[in-house]
Amino acid sequence: MEYVTLGKTGLRVSRMGLGGIPIQKIDAEGTKTLLHKLADRGVNYIDTARGYTVSEEYLGYALEGIRDRFIIATKSMARTKEAMAEDIEKSLHNLRTDHIELYQVHNPSMEQLDQVQAAGGALEALQEARAAGKIGHIGLTAHSVEVFARALELDWVETIMFPYNIVESQGEELISKCEEKNIGFIDMKPLAGGAIENGTLALRYVCSNKNVTIVIPGMAEEKEIEENIKACLDDSPLSEKELEEVQEVRNQLGTNFCRRCNYCAPCSVGIDISGVFLFAGYLNRYGLGDWARNRYSSLAVKASACIECGKCETRCPYHLPIREMLKECAQQFGE
Ligand code: SF4
Ligand code: SF4
Incomplete structure (x- = not known):
């Protein structure tokens, strides 16, 4: 494993860490197996969130002894x-x-960032917890370039986490500024929330950018660990063939695709928005039409139930035209 310093935190972290979202799909025992395997392979960084339902709890159980x-x-x-x-x-x-x-x-908005830093804001609690030794360092995660740019100017921000991958390079210039300011850059969504099928290509692409301090692909299965480590540690330049594949992925996905972050939830009528887009992706992109139709038909609320209230769109950090996209899905699936 290769280790790097995570900006001004001074923490020595493995170049690849664990993104904790997919842990929600497994159970506490599965998480334990996964963590032991990661420890054996020298991976020493785990990312989770209060918002990832059971992720913190499963990790707590799995971390006993290690x-x-x-x-x-x-x-x-x-x-x-x-x-x-x-x-x-x-x-x-x-x-x-x-x-x-x-x-x-x-993921604060610009307004929420003001609130976080104002008197009585979240930053005070973080600084008190750090003084008490409960936490070591303070970072920020963002989905908008605006917030990322502002975070670079804030003294208390020691790390920034932002999406960066083959089809999302909007943060590239700011990522290079992290290096200049000694802020650790943590790359989330290296596979664009699962939209990029070829995980090896996706990780090779991200890790070929040396301004990325650490990359945290989501993993739930042991076999993914080996493949991902191999891709992250291969520092040879991308070959002609790989560059062609990168271009193919870009042509195929464009920019209006769902990253499955679920910030748009809950839908007013109960549509599983990211689920609908996932199945539509399989229907259109990967030649898995029967599987996609089958899974779509099992959804309790179909895309056609959208009442176009627009609430989801105000919450999508990628400003996706969800209502229009759902209409297309309803047409494609016929319900
Ligand atoms: S616009 Fe449609 S999908 Fe979005 S919250 Fe409203 S009903 Fe749900
Ligand atoms: S529609 Fe937007 S907010 Fe909802 S899951 Fe997709 S990318 Fe995330």
Whole structure:
């Protein structure tokens, strides 16, 4: 494994860490197996969040006995001091530890960032927790370039996490500024939320950018670990063939695709928005029409039920025209 320094935190982290979202798909025992395998392979960084339902709890269970082999990063959507203080305590409890190395402000908007930093804001709780030794460092995660740019100017921000992959290079210039300012850059969504099928190509692409400090692909199965480590540690330049494949992925996905982050939920009428887009992706892109139709038909609420209230669109960090996209899906699936 290759280790790098995570910006001004000074933490030594493996170039590849674990993205904790997919843990929600497995169970506590599966998480334990996964973590032991990661520890054996020298992966020492785990990313999770208060918002990833059972992820913190499963990780806490799985970390028993091997806690010291990992650097834990979690995050909270709390914006006030009181709510953040509560969330830090919940994270410590769930993760069964007395300290968390990195605690992040989870995806604030520009307005929420003001609130976080104002008197009585979440930052006060984070700074108090750091002074008390409950957390080690403070970071921020973002989906908008605007917030990313502003975070670069904030002294208290020690790390920034932002999506970067073959089809999302909007943060590239800002990522290089992280290096200049000694802010650790954590790459989320290296596979564009699962939209990029070829994981090896996706990780090779991201890791060929040396300004990316650490990449955190989501993993739930042991076999993914080996493949991903191999891709992350291969530092040979991308071949002509790989560059052609990169272009093919770009042509295929464009920019209006769903990253399955679920920030748009809950839908007013109960549509599983990211699920619909996932199945439509399989229907259109990967020649898995029967499978996609079958899965779509099992959805309790179909895309055609959308009442076009628009609430989901105000929450999508990628400003996707969800209502229009759902109409297309309803047409393609015929319901
Ligand atoms: S616009 Fe449609 S999909 Fe979005 S929240 Fe409203 S009903 Fe749900
Ligand atoms: S529609 Fe937008 S908010 Fe919803 S899952 Fe997709 S990318 Fe995320």
